[in-house]
């Protein structure tokens with residue numbers, strides 16, 4: 001049968017905590033798989049805000065959401081932003097601060113595009129810190145980390161160090177990884193405890 005995949009685990013953490021009508025963020029749109037997953041969870045009455053620094057990711061996500069648009073099932077407040085996730089706190093409307101149900105990060109590079117355009121700790125860490133502040137109590141920051149590419153291991157180590165240092169009264173952090181595959185992607189889940 002096999003264990004749940006790393007992405008399956010990240011999606012599972014999110015699915016358990018997100019209801020129709022909720023507000024969620026995809027901090028790294030990429031090919032739009034996570035955005036579509038989030039859009040289906042929050043449904044037409046929900047809010048989805050997505051970030052990517054590459055136009056191609058915005059286009060690929062829009063295409064991936066197209067069937068939902070055609071069926072009138074796209075969250076009514078959907079914004080796909082060509083902006084860095086380090087601008088998260090400014091870009092998320094004030095009325096949603098402290099109310100987000102989930103923020104997803106899927107780090108690394110856009111498959112099929114320039115592999116040198118990668119997420120970087122200098123922007124990833126402030127974005128995650130901001131995400132934690134924007135989540136509602138019980139909301140989840142779900143992240144997939146990729147130690148296998150150049151720069152990926154340093155970023156994953158820094159993110160893990162940051163997550164391990166969070167005060168337990170602020171957040172609870174868990175890691176899911178394949179023990180015999182140290183360079184394989186792994187998932188980090190951080191549940192917000194208070195705003």
Ligand SMILES: C[S@@+](CC[C@H](N)C(=O)[O-])C[C@H]1O[C@@H](n2cnc3c(N)ncnc32)[C@H](O)[C@@H]1O
Nearest residue numbers: 028029030031032033034052053084085106110
């Ligand atoms: C592994 S992909 C994301 C996969 C995606 N969630 C999916 O479902 O296909 C990583 C993405 O992060 C984007 N990225 C890199 N730096 C970023 C930043 N500072 N802000 C937002 N997105 C960034 C890349 O352009 C790339 O599209």
